[in-house]
Amino acid sequence: MTPPNTAEPAVQVADLSVDLGGRLVLRGVDLQIRRGEVVAVLGTNGSGKSTLIRTIVGLLPAARGEVNLFGTPVRRFRQWNRIGYVPQRITAAGGVPATVAEVVSSGLLSKRRLFRPLKTAERAAVDEALEIVDMAGQRKDGVAELSGGQQQRVLIARALVSDPELLILDEPTAGVDLASQGIFAGAIRERVARGTTVVMVSHDLGPMDALIDRSIVLRRGRIVYDGAPHASQTHAHVHPHGSIQDEPGWLS
Amino acid sequence: MTMFELEFMQRALIAGLLTGLSAPAIGTYLVQRRLSLMGDGIGHIAITGVALGLLTGTAPVLTAVLVAIAGATAIELVRARGKASGDVALALLFYGGIAGGVLLIGLAGQGAATLNTYLFGSLTTVSPSDLYVVVGLAVAVLVVAIGLGPQLFAVCQDEEFARVTGLRVQLLNLLIAVMAAVTVTVAMRTVGLLLVSALMVVPVATAQQFTRSFRSTFLTACALGVTACLAGIITSYNANVAPGATIVVLALAGFVVAAIAGTLVRRRRGVLAPLPDEEPEIGVPVPAPHVVSSAHQHAHDPKCGHPAVEHGDHVDYVHDGHLHAAHGDHWDEH
Numbered sequence: 001m002t003p004p005n006t007a008e009p010a011v012q013v014a015d016l017s018v019d020l021g022g023r024l025v026l027r028g029v030d031l032q033i034r035r036g037e038v039v040a041v042l043g044t045n046g047s048g049k050s051t052l053i054r055t056i057v058g059l060l061p062a063a064r065g066e067v068n069l070f071g072t073p074v075r076r077f078r079q080w081n082r083i084g085y086v087p088q089r090i091t092a093a094g095g096v097p098a099t100v101a102e103v104v105s106s107g108l109l110s111k112r113r114l115f116r117p118l119k120t121a122e123r124a125a126v127d128e129a130l131e132i133v134d135m136a137g138q139r140k141d142g143v144a145e146l147s148g149g150q151q152q153r154v155l156i157a158r159a160l161v162s163d164p165e166l167l168i169l170d171e172p173t174a175g176v177d178l179a180s181q182g183i184f185a186g187a188i189r190e191r192v193a194r195g196t197t198v199v200m201v202s203h204d205l206g207p208m209d210a211l212i213d214r215s216i217v218l219r220r221g222r223i224v225y226d227g228a229p230h231a232s233q234t235h236a237h238v239h240p241h242g243s244i245q246d247e248p249g250w251l252s
Numbered sequence: 253m254t255m256f257e258l259e260f261m262q263r264a265l266i267a268g269l270l271t272g273l274s275a276p277a278i279g280t281y282l283v284q285r286r287l288s289l290m291g292d293g294i295g296h297i298a299i300t301g302v303a304l305g306l307l308t309g310t311a312p313v314l315t316a317v318l319v320a321i322a323g324a325t326a327i328e329l330v331r332a333r334g335k336a337s338g339d340v341a342l343a344l345l346f347y348g349g350i351a352g353g354v355l356l357i358g359l360a361g362q363g364a365a366t367l368n369t370y371l372f373g374s375l376t377t378v379s380p381s382d383l384y385v386v387v388g389l390a391v392a393v394l395v396v397a398i399g400l401g402p403q404l405f406a407v408c409q410d411e412e413f414a415r416v417t418g419l420r421v422q423l424l425n426l427l428i429a430v431m432a433a434v435t436v437t438v439a440m441r442t443v444g445l446l447l448v449s450a451l452m453v454v455p456v457a458t459a460q461q462f463t464r465s466f467r468s469t470f471l472t473a474c475a476l477g478v479t480a481c482l483a484g485i486i487t488s489y490n491a492n493v494a495p496g497a498t499i500v501v502l503a504l505a506g507f508v509v510a511a512i513a514g515t516l517v518r519r520r521r522g523v524l525a526p527l528p529d530e531e532p533e534i535g536v537p538v539p540a541p542h543v544v545s546s547a548h549q550h551a552h553d554p555k556c557g558h559p560a561v562e563h564g565d566h567v568d569y570v571h572d573g574h575l576h577a578a579h580g581d582h583w584d585e586h
């Protein structure tokens with residue numbers, strides 16, 4: 001692979017509109033995420049956060065505008081091993097039992113050739129990813145028998161296992177207890193230090209809070225705030241000198 | 253002369269072995285995707301394929317496999333669209349398949365007896381040329397089901413995630429549908445078109461009583477499928493009934509036994525090994541006395557200029573000789 005052009009932003013969204021069931025769920029979204037940035041996507045339920053994330057990873061088509069990942073339009077993007085994705089999800093289980101290790105190893109498929117068994121290095125990567133979410137002791141357990149938060153941790157491990165350059169996380173820590181959130185934040189911090197880019201939707205950033213460089217607030221399908229993290233959050237009242245709407249970053 | 257020396261029984265047993273392997277193999281993926289009844293639908297459609305073969309004088313196995321693949325592709329396309337009308341479209345396809353098949357077989361001048369051999373299997377009708385087709389198709393299904401196991405697993409487990417890892421999801425879904433169609437044809441002479449779906453689903457359900465991993469479910473289901481097929485064929489020979497019925501009855505009996513045994517085993521395991529304590533107390537930080545920084549006028553962040561220090565699972569900021577840590581909507585003294 002040729003060395004990537006570091007000037008290309010990790011994510012570039014231009015004038016994006018997305019139509020779901022005849023309704024414009026995103027309207028004219030412009031967003032650029034540079035490499036190494038850690039961006040929180042905030043907003044109320046139904047404001048379009050998941051829709052934005054799912055369009056960025058190419059799961060939903062754009063009605064207008066375009067999405068580029070590392071400088072390539074998402075429709076033609078093929079280097080999926082550079083992306084780690086945690087979908088917003090209630091369960092990790094399917095109709096047949098599957099173990100934690102089996103689910104996590106499907107995160108390696110972007111690197112795996114067809115008709116090849118799992119290599120030793122890949123097994124080690126699975127163990128390491130499970131270590132990060134503190135689930136190493138449960139690698140042989142069935143995912144269907146885990147609690148919701150534990151299943152969420154399995155999905156996080158599945159996204160981390162391929163050591164991607166861009167992590168796209170839709171409420172990764174929903175239902176995850178504070179201790180595990182701390183472990184997760186530590187893992188993300190270590191990756192951010194190595195230059196990983198993170199886009200994360202969350203209602204409660206918890207221990208991740210300190211890592212965020214920038215936050216984006218969506219309201220009814222538009223970006224209404226794009227700027228420094230704290231002013232956008234509940235921390236607003238620690239700035240007693242004015243209403244939050246006066247902060248730089250609020251867009252009218 | 254024992255039954256194992258009879259050539260038609262040898263052929264029936266070979267066909268049974270391959271059916272017993274391939275039906276649960278593809279069935280595991282169908283069950284995982286919660287499409288357990290797909291095999292049943294394809295079986296109905298394949299009846300028209302058989303009838304076309306009988307009408308035109310070509311081998312019914314070949315026409316059945318072609319029509320089944322066409323039908324499975326149609327089912328998959330309707331499913332992928334996910335429209336509400338798709339449900340009705342599938343029903344039309346299924347009943348059209350079975351009614352058309354019965355009609356065409358009547359036109360071909362064949363009676364109910366011929367039709368029955370396809371609907372419920374028949375030991376004596378596996379011809380040597382049928383056997384070659386069955387062996388070839390079954391081996392192809394098994395190579396794909398095992399060789400592409402990780403990819404197919406990922407697609408069936410979480411289709412959206414599979415797309416974001418760059419898998420060709422539509423192609424793999426189509427592959428599963430085509431493999432199911434091929435398996436239906438493979439199983440046609442052994443269990444018959446009306447019961448093939450049972451052999452795809454029941455061994456998987458039985459295996460699940462004891463297994464935790466996808467891999468062991470897959471392997472156990474195949475072993476159970478082979479056992480049911482071979483035992484069913486032998487029983488069918490001795491009792492002189494259609495093999496489809498004996499195979500499925502044996503598979504179901506296996507399920508009942510496994511379900512009862514599984515419940516007992518789980519109950520005993522639960523008694524012997526109660527849940528381990530979820531949270532080992534070591535490593536969990538002792539909650540510090542909670543001191544709120546009063547009237548804190550400043551919001552810290554990594555770029556605010558105050559030195560940041562890691563403190564366990566969070567970051568503190570050094571501020572006028574104090575350590576301040578974010579806590580919800582206020583700042584704590586640490």
Ligand SMILES: Nc1ncnc2c1ncn2[C@@H]1O[C@H](COP(=O)(O)OP(=O)(O)OP(=O)(O)O)[C@@H](O)[C@H]1O
Pocket residue numbers: 020021023025043044045046047048049050051052088
């Ligand atoms: N398949 C769909 N068809 C039509 N409308 C949809 C569909 N999926 C989502 N929507 C609508 O799009 C809007 C945005 O949904 P989205 O899932 O992006 O919200 P969100 O910001 O992620 O919310 P949450 O915090 O609950 O996850 C919602 O109002 C929802 O009703």
Ligand SMILES: [Mg+2]
Pocket residue numbers: 049050051088170
């Ligand atoms: Mg959402």
Ligand SMILES: [Zn+2]
Pocket residue numbers: 550551552553556557558569
């Ligand atoms: Zn500060």
Ligand SMILES: [Zn+2]
Pocket residue numbers: 548550552569571576583
């Ligand atoms: Zn302070």
Ligand SMILES: [Zn+2]
Pocket residue numbers: 542543544579582583584
């Ligand atoms: Zn506090």
Ligand SMILES: [Zn+2]
Pocket residue numbers: 563566567568575577586
């Ligand atoms: Zn502290």
